[in-house]
Amino acid sequence: MNPSFSLCVYCGSRPGLDPKHLALASTVGQWIGRHGGQLVYGGGKAGLMGEVARSTLGAGGRVIGVIPAALVEKEWANHDCSELHIVSTMHDRKRMMAERADAFLALPGGIGTFEELFEVWTWRQLGYHDKPVGILNTSGYYDGLLTFLRTAVSEQLMSEWQMELIQTGSEPIALLQSLVQAAGLTTTPRLEEI
Numbered sequence: 719m720n721p722s723f724s725l726c727v728y729c730g731s732r733p734g735l736d737p738k739h740l741a742l743a744s745t746v747g748q749w750i751g752r753h754g755g756q757l758v759y760g761g762g763k764a765g766l767m768g769e770v771a772r773s774t775l776g777a778g779g780r781v782i783g784v785i786p787a788a789l790v791e792k793e794w795a796n797h798d799c800s801e802l803h804i805v806s807t808m809h810d811r812k813r814m815m816a817e818r819a820d821a822f823l824a825l826p827g828g829i830g831t832f833e834e835l836f837e838v839w840t841w842r843q844l845g846y847h848d849k850p851v852g853i854l855n856t857s858g859y860y861d862g863l864l865t866f867l868r869t870a871v872s873e874q875l876m877s878e879w880q881m882e883l884i885q886t887g888s889e890p891i892a893l894l895q896s897l898v899q900a901a902g903l904t905t906t907p908r909l910e911e912i
């Protein structure tokens with residue numbers, strides 16, 4: 719059966735200090751799997767990335783992993799993926815991830831996550847795509863970033879409409895539903911969820 723939506727998740731290749739980050743990654747993966755979705759991600763087994771993928775697969779979802787050849791060992795390429803694409807460059811990875819997704823969501827992560835989030839956000843404001851982009855700000859992980867972005871708006875170095883291109887929320891399920899809806903798609907909950 720075709721997935722009812724395809725969500726690209728950007729998140730840390732490390733687990734982070736606090737187990738709450740792993741728990742959040744697991745919640746997101748389980749939700750994707752239980753709602754007939756497909757995860758698109760960086761294709762590694764490490765950190766939060768690995769946890770989202772494991773949880774999606776464990777809940778019956780599809781997973782597309784896209785990893786540059788140079789990172790196959792470093793990020794422990796995940797051969798359990800429904801599709802694992804080993805590509806030549808980071809640019810190839812990010813292009814394929816963007817093409818295969820209906821929406822994008824950033825979970826807690828580091829510079830790789832930030833770079834991917836900002837790239838897909840700038841692509842949106844340039845009109846390269848019109849897919850929803852979200853930041854999951856559970857436990858206030860992104861409070862500092864969001865405060866800084868509001869400073870950029872008040873200093874008139876960013877526009878309010880650019881801020882409005884991003885959906886933010888602290889509640890994983892509400893934000894996931896909102897992104898799928900904004901992409902014009904619906905979820906197909908498995909029977910036990912209805």
Ligand code: AMP
Pocket residue numbers: 729730731732760762789793808827828829830831832833834
């Ligand atoms: P991080 O959030 O730093 O743990 O990285 C999360 C993911 O982002 C990893 O799979 C990185 O390979 C990936 N990533 C994407 N673009 C970049 C980049 N320009 N520099 C570093 N990592 C990147």
